[in-house]
Amino acid sequence: MAHTHANVIKVSGCSVIMIHVHVIRRIFLFCRRSFKMHYYRYSTAEVSCCYKYLLFTYNIIFWLSGVVLLAVGLWAWSEKGVLSDITKVTRLHGFDPVYLVLLVGMVMFVLGFAGCVGALRENICLLKFFCGAIVLIFFLELAVAVLAFLFQDWVRDRVKEFFENNIKAYRDDIDLQNLIDSLQKANMCCGAQGPDDWNLNEYFNCTLDNNSRERCGVPFSCCTPDPAQSVVNTQCGYDARLPGISSNTRNTPIYEKGCIPVLEGWLPRNIYIVAGVFLGISLLQIFGIFLARTLMSDIDAVKAGYHI
Structure with missing residues (x-):
């Protein structure tokens, strides 16, 4: 009978210890959660x-x-x-x-x-x-x-x-x-x-010391297109502004x-x-x-x- 009573006391002691451990663990988890930051949503706003x-x-x-x-x-x-x-x-x-x-x-x-x-x-x-x-x-x-x-x-x-x-x-x-x-x-x-603005360019100006073949000329883009020619004549503007040549006497008409x-x-x-x-x-x-x-x-x- 004494042996049985001792076993009950022993089991009861173990149970008490287990309860205390469980309570301490719950307290620890509660404290850890309490100090952890949580974001709570309280509106329905969202990114479209x-x-x-x-x-x-x-x-x-x-x-x-x-x-x-x-x-x-x-x-x-x-x-x-x-x-x-x-x-x-x-x-x-x-x-x-x-x-x-x-x-x-x-x-x-x-x-x-x-x-x-x-x-x-x-x-x-x-x-x-x-x-x-x-x-x-x-x-x-x-x-x-x-x-x-x-x-x-x-x-x-x-x-x-x-x-x-x-x-x-x-x-x-x-x-x-x-x-x-x-x-x-x-x-x-x-x-x-x-057209005379092309005197500003060293290749097209009409000065006597200009030895360029383009002297007193204009670029081909100044020439009026000839419907009869399918190929662009890049030399059409040569001598277009020679002294004494007017818009009526040019071999190739240019934009004035x-x-x-x-x-x-x-x-x-x-x-x-x-x-x-x-x-x-x-x-x-x-x-x-x-x-x-x-x-x-x-x-x-x-x-x-x-x-x-």
């Missing part, structure tokens, strides 16, 4: 998948366009040997169109990348950078348009000066040469104010109007087209700003919907 992937699609097109422009610009520099000898950049005269292509491509690449990653990762910083940059570009475009309208004479003088400087560098850069030829052919014009007067006449006639292009670009930018701001608002609302 529609706006998120619309912004991503918008920016992937933006980014791919930037990649294409960068590739074209680098290819053009490669053709001119600039990539093999980077010092040639400093020796280029006049306006190199590749600069503009590379600049626009770089801006589109950076903004497109920031917008894509910001939309996918729901990154507020990248979205703010993208949105702020688009807003800045939009207001810069608006400011340039307003200033160009208010100071038309100043803009006309700067365009004339720009055109004349590039006439001087016509033979120095193949891209610049192609740009001027395309401009003259498309607008049926010659020079800035007229300068490109600046032609462009000044073209702009009022096509003002609705120009306005439509600028309006379309502005609407695309405003649409991108709207998507970015909406997505940022959704992300902020979701973050505000959680508390510790």
Whole structure:
């Protein structure tokens, strides 16, 4: 009987110890959970998948366009040997169109990348950078348009000066040469104010010490096209401005109007087209700003919907 009583006491003691261990373990787990941070959602706010992937699609097109422009610009520099000898950049005269292509491509690449990653990762910083940059570009475009309208004479003088400087560098850069030829052919014009502007170029001027075969001539893009010839005559402008030769006695007729007067006449006639292009670009930018701001608002609302 004593042996049985001892066993009961022993079992009871073990049970008490097990109960105490279990209680201590529960207290430990409760304390650990109490000091652990939990986020509790108390609102139904969520990020709109529609706006998120619309912004991503918008920016992937933006980014791919930037990649294409960068590739074209680098290819053009490669053709001119600039990539093999980077010092040639400093020796280029006049306006190199590749600069503009590379600049626009770089801006589109950076903004497109920031917008894509910001939309996918729901990154507020990248979205703010993208949105702020688009807003800045939009207001810069608006400011340039307003200033160009208010100071038309100043803009006309700067365009004339720009055109004349590039006439001087016509033979120095193949891209610049192609740009001027395309401009003259498309607008049926010659020079800035007229054919005599080609006296500014060392190959086409009429000075006595000019031994070039192109002396007193104009580029072939100044010649009026001959429907009977299927092949472009690149020598059609030779001797077109020799002293004593008038527009009626030239062997090959050339455009008599300068490109600046032609462009000044073209702009009022096509003002609705120009306005439509600028309006379309502005609407695309405003649409991108709207998507970015909406997505940022959704992300902020979701973050505000959680508390510790």
